[in-house]
Amino acid sequence: MVEDASPALREVMAGLAPYAGQAHVIGLTGAPGVGKSTSTSALVSLMRARDRRVGVLAVDPSSPFSGGALLGDRVRMEEHALDPEVFIRSMATRGHLGGLSWATPQALRVLDAAGCDVVLVETVGVGQSEVEVAAMADTTLVLLAPGMGDGIQAAKAGILEIGDVYVINKADREGADQLRRELRSMLALGTGADEGWTPPIVRTVASRGEGLDDLAQAIEDHRTWLGDHDQLRVRRLRRAREEIEAIALTSLRERWRDVHDHTDLDELAGAVVAGETDPYTAADRLLAAVGG
């Protein structure tokens, strides 16, 4: 229903409201090829070994294939497919009104209210939407791998502000030590760290299960830090603000796109293209037209 933006969603969300707020939301991001799906799958195994109920949202903002997940990911997650305490969902929400920022927090809310102790949100790519998704997580893991581009490229990819824990996966490969050194010095330059929390750098070889206990410990440490410093509440307030805003904005866009049968916005766009008016004046008129 979230993916289809079902009209009945409103009623469902009202019913779920009292049950949400228990899950630890862990975001997992990084460039293509660093091993996100393998790491997610390994983390699920780890959480299941600790008897946690686990939700996985694999968020792919731009997959050209319907369903979002490609065969490789499905194969990697197959070992969990029959476990009734694991719920896995791939979402491809590009093109939807409001897109990721609309659907992801609501999907999180559903998994949370369904009793998941942990929800892993795996995002593909390195763009703005990943930063938005990271903003929804309690704990954000940023994955890197040797040989996937140097430190400068990692900085360009903009992931050095958002990590609570950095993971160098494929750490048995050449270049892992250098990547770690570069990452450490770049993190020292950055402004991303929360005051009082120094993001640890964990080395893993997810495909062989190496380093995962260290990773689980780092995640647990961050969860404890969040609780001890009132940061869990801060992050959840932020998530709720984003969620409310996304729903409100989508509702407005629907009003001026659909209810008015495209007329207002299309006419205004035509006037801007013709140079008859400027976009600010057009925006004022649009808001006036929908009562904003």
Place this chain on the structure above:
Amino acid sequence: MVEDASPALREVMAGLAPYAGQAHVIGLTGAPGVGKSTSTSALVSLMRARDRRVGVLAVDPSSPFSGGALLGDRVRMEEHALDPEVFIRSMATRGHLGGLSWATPQALRVLDAAGCDVVLVETVGVGQSEVEVAAMADTTLVLLAPGMGDGIQAAKAGILEIGDVYVINKADREGADQLRRELRSMLALGTGADEGWTPPIVRTVASRGEGLDDLAQAIEDHRTWLGDHDQLRVRRLRRAREEIEAIALTSLRERWRDVHDHTDLDELAGAVVAGETDPYTAADRLLAAVGG
């Protein structure tokens, strides 16, 4: 003024309105490391040889360093720095209200009204924001390079729907032929192509200037196709719609974030976190509070 969201921007944009609409806007995107900056620089040289005035917007949604561009890019663009017919600007707009979708079309509008014949918009990364930026271009170039991850990874990066022209850069490297084959078969599966336009695949070695005439020809062909099929108007209407919407939404967000001193949204977020209300009801209340 665009980058600072200056209050005087409204007046400036009103003054520029009659002068925009002439530039050919070329988007250039691809994963980190495929050679976007080198290709942009080479394209600038090519356009200058044809006596075109050129604007370059290097859009980096998430650079942790202020100013957006890293040293490497600056060095690569230095050869054009003293040319008065070339205007180069790096924008790092993450965190800004409305972000890229707000600032980029307005910066484009300024360069367009300033008489640039061509504006190149170079985006870093492979996420949602790049897709949004691509939606602003008349012609979108998608760069790939051998050895930067296989075809499946390219598909995951979601760039196979947005290209009008595909560029295999570093085409002298091993794997270029295979990448071309994979790309061709994936494009055949995809849904991205406009009816009547088959995206060409051009091979370049931008650092040595190889293949750039072919690339210029492919860009020119697409520009001609746009004009012949009324697609230029369609794309510019789309860009104007996005621009108006982004300004209108930003204006609304400012109202409920700033004018109300955070009260409405923060209170509602608190109620959602506490499970006292659901995000849909909260969104309704938020819109009612600002008269929407």
